[in-house]
C-alpha cells in the first residue's frame with residue numbers, strides 16, 4: 177500500500193496567514209531535503225498566544241515572526257524536538273516575551289563516529305525551561321493543548337493536540353510530503369510504530385506537520401504510514417530469507433530503482449527496521465547492532 181502523499185502547497189515565505197479560528201502560521205525561508213518548503217511556525221490563540229517550534233535563527237524569519245506577533249503576547253513556546261530547523265529561535269523568542277519554553281528535554285543518543293548525517297542536524301544547546309511529559313495539559317487564553325510524547329524520529333519528540341479544534345501539530349513525526357527519518361541510535365523504529373498507533377487511536381480531525389501542507393484524511397494517511405513500514409519489514413525479511421545478510425546488499429536489492437547516492441540513507445532506515453525486528457524476536461545478528469553487522473532470520 178502506498179502512502180497518499182500530499183505535496184500541493186500554496187504559501188508565501190514570511191507572511192502570517194490564518195489557518196483556522198485559533199491557528200496562524202508563518203513559514204521560514206529554509207527549504208531543503210529535510211524541511212521540504214521550510215519550517216512552518218504555528219501561532220495558537222488570539223492576543224495571548226503559544227508558538228510551536230519558532231524555527232531557525234534567520235534574521236528575516238525572526239522579523240517575519242515579530243511582525244506576525246505585533247500586538248500579541250507569547251505566553252508559551254512549545255517544542256516538538258531539538259532539530260536545528262525547529263528550535264534555535266525558541267529561547268530568544270521566549271526571553272523577549274518573558275515566557276518559558278516547554279519541551280521534553282534533550283536525551284539524545286549522539287550518532288556514532290562516521291555515520292551518515294540524515295537529518296537537518298541536532299541543536300545540542302536546546303534546553304527547555306519546563307520539561308513536559310506525555311499527558312501534560314498546557315492551557316492558555318482560549319486554547320488547551322495536550323502534550324503527547326511520540327518518540328521515534330527522535331527520542332524526545334512531542335506532538336501537541338489542540339483540544340478546541342481536535343487538531344494535531346505533529347512536528348516531524350508525521351509529514352504529508354514524505355516519510356519521517358528514523359535513524360538509530362536516537363531514532364527508534366519500535367518506538368516510532370508505537371507512537372504512530374497511539375496518534376491514530378486519538379482520531380484527530382486534522383494534522384499540521386512542521387513541514388508542508390495539512391493532512392485531512394488522518395485515519396487513512398496514518399494507516400498508510402504504518403502499513404508502509406510493515407511492508408518494508410516484510411521485504412527485508414524476504415531478503416534475509418533469500419540468504420542476504422549484509423545491510424548494503426539488502427539495500428541494493430530493495431532500493432534497486434533508487435539513486436545510489438541515497439543508498440547510505442536507506443541503509444540507516446533498513447538498520448532501524450532490523451533493530452526492531454531483532455528486538456521483536458524475528459531476526460538474529462552476529463554482534464552489536466550496526467551497519468556492518470550480519471543479520472539472519474530467527475530460527
Ligand SMILES: [Zn+2]
Nearest residue numbers: 257259295348
Ligand atoms: Zn526533525
